[in-house]
Amino acid sequence: MKFFSIILFIVLLFSSVNAADIDSLMMQGNQLYQNKQYDEAVQKYQAILDQGYSSTALYYNLGNAYYRSGKIGYAILNYERGLKLEPDNEDLQYNLKIVKARTIDRIKEVPQIFIVDWWVSFITAFSITTWQVLVIIFYLILLVSITFFFVSKHGRLQRYSIYSAFIGLLGAILFTIVLFANLSRETSKDFAILTTNTVAAKQSPNDSSNDLFVIHEGLKVAVMSQFGDWVEVKLYDGKVGWLPKSALEII
DSSP states (O other), rough: HHHHHHHHEEEEHHHHHHHHHHHHHHHHHHHHTTOHHHHHHHHHHHHHTTTOOOHHHHHHHHHHHHHHHTTTHHHHHHHHHHHHOOTTTTHHHHHHHHHHTTSSSOOHHHHHOOHHHHHHHTTTSOHHHHHHHHHHHHHHHHHHHHHHHHOOOOOHHHHHHHHHHHHHHHHHHHHHHHHHHHHHHHHHHOOEEOOSSSSEEEESSSTOOEEEEEEEOOOEEEEEEEEETTEEEEOOOOEEEEEEGGGEEOO
16 A cells, blocks of 8 residues: 555656646746747747647647747648647637738638537547546446446335436447547548648659649648658649658648
8 A cells, every 4th residue: 555655646746747847848938939039939839749748728839939930831730730639729720820821822621511510629628638537437327326226125226226327328438439539530640731841742652753733831731641751642622642751740
C-alpha cells in the first residue's frame, strides 16, 4: 500500500511540475508575441507541443504568431489543427478565413452535409478524457445494476435494476462509439496544408516525371496515399498529383 502511495505521489508531482512548465512557456510565448517577437513566440508555443500538450488556445496562439511572421501556410495549418479539436470555435474560424484570403489558389472546399456537421459537433462537444469518463460511468451503472438485480430479493428493486442496466448499456455503447469516433478523427491523416511557397505536382512520385499543375502555400489538400518521400494528393477541383512530403504538413 505504501509503495502505491509513493508512486501516486510521484505521478501527481510530475503532473504538477509539467503543468507549471507549460503555463510558464505559454506566458513567455504570449509576452514575446506582445513584444512583436513572433519567431521567438513560435519557439515557445512549439516547445509546449513538443511536450505532448495541445489545445485550441495553443493552436490559436501559434497560428497567430506564424501569421504575423509571414508564414501563412503554417498559420492555416495550426488554425486547422485547432478546429480539428473544436470545429465550432469562432475565433479560429474567423482567423482562418482572414488568412485564407491571402492565399493564391482559389479552390473552394466542398461543404459537408448537415448530418456530418452535426455529428462532428456532437463528438467534439467534449474532450476525449471527458468521453472516457462518461464511458466508465455508464459501464459502472451497468455493472452495479446487474449486481443489484441478482442480490436484491425485492421485485420492485429488480425492475428498477433492469431499467438502470438498460440505460447503462445504451449509454456505454453510445459513448464508446463517440469516444472511438473522436479518437479516429483526431488521429486521422486525411488532409494536409501546403507549407512551401510554390510547388509543382508530379504525374508520378519522382522528380523526373511531368508537371501536372502548380499550387501554392496555404492550400488544403486531401491525402490519398504515400510512397517513400512522396505524397499523392487530391484537390477540391478533382486534380490529383504527387508532391514531395517536405512540401506539406498533415493536419
